[in-house]
Amino acid sequence: MTYTKSNTPEKDKVQYVAISPDMFQAQNNDDEIDLRELWNVIWRGKWLIIAITTIFAVASVFYALSLPNIYRSEALLAPADSDQQGGLSGLSGQLGGLASLAGVNLGGGKTDKTALAIEILKSREFFAKFAEKHQILPDLVAAKGWDPVSNKTIYDEDIYSSKKGEWIRNVKPPKRPKPSMQEAKIYFDKAFKINKSIDTGMISIEVMHYSPSVAKQWVDWSIEDINLVMKKRDEDEARKSISYLESQLSKTNIVEQKALLYQLVEEQAKTLMFAEVRKEYIFKTIDKALVTEEKVSPNRAIIVSIVVIFAGILASVILLVRNYIKFK
Structure with missing residues (x-):
């Protein structure tokens, strides 16, 4: 009511x-x-x-x-030596006190080389050198499938002539028939992933591609190249450090300073030796990439x-x- x-x-x-x-x-x-x-x-x-x-x-x-199948290849990595340091910055923690007593300023500090290597892997500069060195642009931009019988990538012939090895795509300026590294990096970021586990510190690198062989090859190449890049950085830094320390040795007659400088030179020589004998310099492979047999997409x-x-x-x-x- x-x-x-x-x-x-x-x-x-x-x-x-x-x-x-x-x-x-x-x-x-x-x-x-x-x-x-x-x-x-x-x-x-x-x-x-x-x-x-x-x-x-x-x-x-x-x-x-x-829809063509897409395959993923993945490798599991571990930091080769998370505490390893290169150059004078690596010596500051060990010999910093002694160096300051002797009047030598080492400067620097501890660096996370694993994090540095990951950021280099993601950088445009690394990709440009990687793409140029291994000639991956056709497989990256022009691929449209994979022939499992011949194990060859199938290319879009309106974009890239596989017979002539020429880029023939029709694009408007400022783009050109051959993709620039800036444009190709967009494609690469969609196919290439790198992740670091917060719990274990392990690093995974994965690549997705129409061809499982190409995906595995890119993972292997990226691991190989980042190890070489990090090794060369430390070698160059160690050589520059040795050159500087030797010049300081010739300028001093103080026994304590000479002893310290010799120790610093010795540490840099160890860095060079370590880089020379160790192939997996920054990342150790725990589980290698495989030519996978199972697709990851599409889910029909x-x-x-x-x-x-x-x-x-x-x-x-x-x-x-x-x-x-x-x-x-």
Whole structure:
């Protein structure tokens, strides 16, 4: 029972309006009739829904089958020596106190070489040298599939002529037929991933490509190249340090300073020796990359399922809209 109060110009009056249970029942009956009517509309057009869904399902199957497989190759790495330091900065922790007593300022501090190597791997400069050295641009930009029988990459001949080895794509300036390193880096970032586990400190490098052989090769090359880059950096720094220390030896006659400088030279010589004999300089391979047999994408079953569900919903909406327009 609902009560309402109304004000009139003459005087205030209270008006009582009774809402019976039958009125609520009538409203509920209207809702039930509407839902039943909607279901009847859909049921009468079930063959249209089935037809539309079937067409979409068949089309999605052909589309899913036309998509090329993508494979992933991954390697698990460990820091070769997280405490290893190069150059004078690596000596500051060990001999800093003695050096200051002798009047020699080493400067620097402890560096995380693993983090440095990861950032170098992600850098544009490293990619440019990597792409130029291994000539990966055709496989990176122009690949559209892989032939498992011949184990060869299939190229888009409208972009890259594999027979002539020429870039023939039609692009607007400032782009050129041959992709620039800046443009190619965008493609590479989508295929190349590097992650470091916070819990274990392990590093994983993965590459996704149409060809599992190409994916494995890029992982191997990236590990090899970053080890060489980090090794060369430390070797160059050690040689410069030795050259500087030897020049300081020739300038002093103080025995304590000479002893310290000889120690510093010895430490730099150890760095050079370490770089010479150690192939896996910055990263040690725990689990090598493989030519994988299982694809990672596309998931054709999910693609078909999503399309079928969408087609069913779309067909139902079409029926309801058509029915609404018809009786409007």
